[in-house]
Amino acid sequence: KPVTELTKSAASSEAASLRAQLDEWRQEYYVNDAPTVEDHTYDMVYQRLLDLEAAFPAIVTSDSPTQQVGDVTLPGFSKVSHAVPMLSMGDVFSIEELSAFEARTKQNLGQSELDYNVELKIDGLAISLVYENGIFVQGSTRGDGNIGEDITANLRTIKSIPKQLTEPLSIEVRGECYMPKAAFAKLNERQEADGKAPFANPRNAAAGSLRQLDPQVTADRELATFIYYTANFDDLGVASQSDALARYEELGFTINPHYRVCHNMDDIAAYIDTYTDQRETLSYGIDGIVVKVNSIAQQDELGNTVKVPRWEIAYKFPPDEQQTVIQDIEWTV
Numbered sequence: 357k358p359v360t361e362l363t364k365s366a367a368s369s370e371a372a373s374l375r376a377q378l379d380e381w382r383q384e385y386y387v388n389d390a391p392t393v394e395d396h397t398y399d400m401v402y403q404r405l406l407d408l409e410a411a412f413p414a415i416v417t418s419d420s421p422t423q424q425v426g427d428v429t430l431p432g433f434s435k436v437s438h439a440v441p442m443l444s445m446g447d448v449f450s451i452e453e454l455s456a457f458e459a460r461t462k463q464n465l466g467q468s469e470l471d472y473n474v475e476l477k478i479d480g481l482a483i484s485l486v487y488e489n490g491i492f493v494q495g496s497t498r499g500d501g502n503i504g505e506d507i508t509a510n511l512r513t514i515k516s517i518p519k520q521l522t523e524p525l526s527i528e529v530r531g532e533c534y535m536p537k538a539a540f541a542k543l544n545e546r547q548e549a550d551g552k553a554p555f556a557n558p559r560n561a562a563a564g565s566l567r568q569l570d571p572q573v574t575a576d577r578e579l580a581t582f583i584y585y586t587a588n589f590d591d592l593g594v595a596s597q598s599d600a601l602a603r604y605e606e607l608g609f610t611i612n613p614h615y616r617v618c619h620n621m622d623d624i625a626a627y628i629d630t631y632t633d634q635r636e637t638l639s640y641g642i643d644g645i646v647v648k649v650n651s652i653a654q655q656d657e658l659g660n661t662v663k664v665p666r667w668e669i670a671y672k673f674p675p676d677e678q679q680t681v682i683q684d685i686e687w688t689v
């Protein structure tokens with residue numbers, strides 16, 4: 357039933373049952389690293405809950421999945437407090453919804469034109485890396501956004517994470533840790549040979565591999581990273597997201613090379629077309645693209661909601677029609 361045809365009490369009881377369902381899926385996904393439903397199924401139920409709560413704001417509960425960043429921290433790891441919260445991201449599922457975001461953002465900033473940095477949405481999990489005077493001192497997961505898990509020893513085993521920067525900078529950067537498709541295929545072959553359950557997808561395999569008490573297990577899993585954010589733009593000396601990416605690379609980080617500065621919706625739609633076509637040939641999984649307001653000053657002006665930045669949005673690809681045939685594909689980075 358459309359939300360506009362519901363009474364408040366019907367909306368409230370539907371929302372309660374959606375929250376219970378989402379909580380169960382979140383436990384499987386974030387805690388057990390073993391989802392039982394496709395992300396798209398989760399996203400559609402989550403979207404319905406968002407719509408119900410938008411139509412009847414009084415039914416929002418503080419523990420609703422719409423009000424909280426998903427992950428929880430596992431026992432066995434020390435906790436790390438994030439001085440700047442690690443947030444989630446808003447989603448859209450069509451070009452029309454993306455256009456509405458674009459129009460709203462221009463309006464909120466009082467601008468008729470804006471530059472966007474458009475990036476691939478890497479299907480992994482968010483990590484934070486802290487450097488003191490250029491030396492890697494601490495790495496952590498996002499956790500609930502405020503408190504994450506200390507996984508420094510595990511992150512040290514990942515080749516693309518520099519242990520020392522090219523400059524003695526003190527900075528916290530953030531990015532995505534992922535498992536390349538080839539490493540995922542190899543890992544699941546090994547799981548099968550050892551009589552263990554295969555991982556559902558590379559994202560869950562990456563999460564399971566990072567949250568290990570034995571760093572040697574992480575080392576064997578061939579994880580990789582792309583850096584795309586810093587909690588301290590002032591220390592970086594740049595004014596835009598596209599310049600920040602170039603700067604991370606200068607410092608020794610690996611960034612994803614497929615970013616593009618777009619000036620309007622036509623540019624963004626062309627980028628989406630390109631990567632919808634090329635998606636299968638990439639050596640790592642992507643589940644969409646991310647549109648970010650390029651100017652850091654404008655990002656600051658827009659700010660965040662309790663859960664997501666207002667200056668970026670994910671356009672999620674429609675669900676996979678078929679499984680990738682791993683052997684026949686020549687992957688590109």
Ligand code: NAD
Pocket residue numbers: 381382384385386391392393394395396398399425426443444445447475476477478479480481482483498531532584646670
């Ligand atoms: P999200 O994964 O949809 O988006 C936010 C994350 O995107 C960031 O934290 C960051 O880690 C990542 N990201 C990748 N590339 C990026 C880039 N270039 N720039 C910035 N960030 C980038 O949101 P979420 O809150 O982490 O997770 C929610 C999603 O998890 C849902 O949309 C759903 O698809 C999935 N999920 C699935 C299940 C299930 O049962 N299948 C359960 C819970 C959640």
